[in-house]
Amino acid sequence: MTLIVSHNPARPAEILTEIPGAGAFGVAGAVERARAASRPWARGGAAGRAAALHAAAARVEQAGEELGALVVREVGKPFAEARGEVARTVAILRYYAQQPYDPVGSVHEPAAGAGLLFTRRAPYGVAGLITPWNFPLAIPVWKAAPALAAGNAVVVKPAPPATACALRLAELLEGVLPDGVFTVVPGGAEEGAALVDSADVVSFTGSTAVGRAVVQVATVRGVPVQAEMGGQNAAIVLPDADVAATAAQLAGAIAGFAGQKCTATKRVFVVGDPAPLRDALVAALEALGTGDPGDPATVCGPLISAAARDAVLSAASGGRVLTGGAAPAGLDGWYAAPTLADALPDDHVLATDEVFGPIAALIPAPDLDTALARADSVAHGLVSSVHTADLDTALRCADRLATGMVKVNAPTTGVDFHLPFGGDKASSHGPREQGKAAMDFYTRTRTVTMVPTA
Ligand code: NAD
16 A cells, blocks of 8 residues: 655645555445435436535635635645636536536437437446546546536545645535545555546546556556546647747747646747747746746746656756756745747757756747747647737647647636647557537437337
8 A cells, every 4th residue: 555645745744644545445436435425416407416516616716715725735826826726626526516417428310210319328337537637626526526517426636745635625525415426536646547447437647657557557458548648738839920929929828837747838839939938938927937836926836746847857968958947945845946948959859859857948939830840840739829919820830730729819827617638649549538428428428319109
């Protein structure tokens, strides 16, 4: 059985959680209880599920300050973003509280003869949700809320560094949701694997390596699976872009929450003369700096672990460091300064892989076609941004870029939860998350043919 320990990344000596993992046996028990609870939950009707999800939203909202503070302490998310995450969690619950009233199928004319043809979507039973640490409330809830709205029970296996947040969420939802309908099982790889082995539908968010293994096991079992994985997101800046506004957006997308978002900008392609944007971006990153995540003014806080910090610092070598590339002095936690590098070889890790920290590569491109081709040359395809005043160019980029999401004159980070979320290539597998797409993922379709007897 794994020991689950989470630390405050800003003060690593402070331990938030130290508990044994649930073990494979504990996961099996949670799934069994969830399966029993899923039947009355599904049969209970739309009004019951809608009311319970509204009550869950109210409970999270009431505990908003406490939850925000816990997110700051456990994963080092800066205060303003942590509060934003709590507000978004509440909004997601309210959005999915409406969904039980939506149609669950459609009625059709038979191709020949009399009768009635209709489709009806039904829940699977138990949704196994495996989540990363970087959105410790929003990701468990954006998976759980649609699964619950559709009539499934859920078992959540949070990432070890975010265990206290997930357990507190489960405590808050006790009494709001029926017993066994929402369960958190603390653990690591062993518990995650046990959940993939036993759930009726699996939703994973995390690294590409683990996601691919999860997809393989679930696929062999024959259960539906979706996996949201890494990103290596590109911004393309055209010569007609507003330099100051673009630099400000890019700095936030590179270094906000220390770049620990799957949607963070990792590569900046500058078409034409790179100097004005380069200088403005260096100034914007330096103005952000790093700070204690509890300070409301902080944008770039600490990294989740010493290893994550070291990966950023080592990725800064091999090219020309324009700013950052070192741990800031005088801070106790796992910090790395916002970093921008250029003059990198094509096979440099910043040009090819996701480095989960406040670091990006600046890459000049002679023309838009070269920028587009290089932007798409990596394995991932989550989100890209295009910065231009020209509508034709923006539309051309939106058509060409091989990413699941394209933002025009907006940062790669930040999503609207009522639209489908996901990427292409190595970034995602299976149907999209969020919005109405999630309701489809957590339900199966029955086609019913009724023929009159006379
Ligand atoms: P991770 O892959 O290390 O862990 C994710 C989850 O999988 C954790 O709960 C972990 O305990 C569990 N796990 C580990 N081994 C497992 C196994 N063998 N079987 C089943 N489960 C297992 O990822 P992380 O470090 O927590 O998160 C960072 C990664 O998540 C980054 O790559 C980031 O890009 C990605 N991410 C993607 C999205 C998205 O929507 N695309 C959103 C947030 C984070």
